[in-house]
Amino acid sequence: MATRKRILITGAAGFLGSHLCDRFIKEDFHVIAMDNLITGDLRNIEHLFKLENFEFYNHDVSTFVYVPGELDYILHFASPASPIDYLKIPIQTLKVGSLGTHNLLGLARHKKARMLIASTSEIYGDPSVNPQPEEYWGNVNTVGPRGVYDEAKRFQESITMAYHTFHGVETRIVRIFNTYGPRMRLNDGRVLPAFIGQAIRGEDLTVFGDGSQTRSFCYVDDLIEGIYRLLFSDYALPMNIGNPSEITIKEFGEEIIKLTGTSQKMVYKELPTDDPKQRRPDITKARAILGWEPKVSRAEGLKITYEYFKSLPKDVLEKVEHKDFTTYNK
Missing domain, CATH: 3.90.25.10 (UDP-galactose 4-epimerase, domain 1)
Structure with missing residues (x-):
């Protein structure tokens, strides 16, 4: 029997992270789930605890990250993702986007794993163009109340591309637009x-x-499908995934x-x-490169x-x- 591919999913007990756990379990991966539960909820993944190909670690990736054994893929979804959260915990928001991403990129480099980071439409700020294409650089107030989240994600993209170009790490960047569904x-x-x-x-x-x-608004199943296709594509630049x-x-x-x-x-x-x-994504690239659009x-x-x-x-x-x-x- 072929050895299962191993994937680390951070933010695994959150809304999107838990759905990603479900998808990769369905695809017969060995899923290593990680979450410090600052905004996540174990009830989102408790149905997976009994499975032999699922393991969970209560851990903050902003400190350090160690995973024994081989590792094929990393999905970095650990971050407060709502205004309520990142206004209450601004420092943690900045740290998980910077230190957490740095730690995980180092792990990906060491393990020779492909890493996908969850960026967001928030990097476009209050946009002056509509819809927003990936080439648009954004209109962000760095010191405004939303700045801790916006800039964490913008730095996250920058350091990911630096590891890709300087160290040759295989990376993918998804820019997620408003998503909804069960477990919100x-x-x-x-x-x-x-x-x-x-x-x-x-x-x-x-x-x-x-x-x-x-x-x-993009339904969660559509978003997960887009992320799955992006992970296994050959496209390393940021890509919008959302419903136009x-x-x-x-x-x-x-x-x-x-x-x-x-x-x-x-x-x-x-x-x-x-x-x-x-807020409206231009999904031209997702359609052309991934053959993806919301259903x-x-x-x-x-x-x-x-x-x-x-x-x-x-x-x-x-x-x-x-x-x-x-x-x-x-």
Whole structure:
């Protein structure tokens, strides 16, 4: 029997990390999952604990990373990913994007492993072009409230490319746009779980600004497929993975009200500092190089996600801090 390929997934107990664990278990990899649980939740991966080809380590990659034995691939998804998180833990956010990435690139070099890092559409800041192609350099406020996350990701891309060009490490960079689906946290401050959580609890939906800012929502299964294809491609430069179907926040709120059947209304509050006015990926490269594009419609994905949130225990739905909805819509 052929030896299983071994893959290290950091941020494995988080939203995207847990789905990646599922995908690589399905593909018969030996999955080494790592997470310090600062934002992750073991409930996302507890169904994998019984498997012989899955192991978990509670560890902070910003300190050091050691994995015994051979290692074929590394997926670096360890990072706070919501405004609520990186405003509460800004230093940890910067460290996992810099020190954590450095440690893992060193490990990849030592093990001769291919490494894929999770970058984000946030590196484009509040964009002046729409849709955003990979060639766009962005419009980022380095000292603004979102700067700790934006700059962590921008540095992460830079050091990854440096290891690729100087040390010859095989690297891949995915720029992830707004993604949603089961296992999202209701209290992470992002617009989709905020809207659904508020609707379930019978609260008004909080819209920041006049609701004309746009987002493009990609269902998690589509995103995971794009990441999987990118990892095994020969493309080393950054690549957008997201759904180019753009919608305003106001229109999205109306969709959530219709989906959930709530009688609540939308209420409007001041737009936060540096909140991006537009988010829409140009996925020309993903289509041409990976043969990838999203398949799940927003209507279908939202229905699945809503059913997931409705299935959560009542205490989980009710313990959300209301202040979490009044900081940032990402």
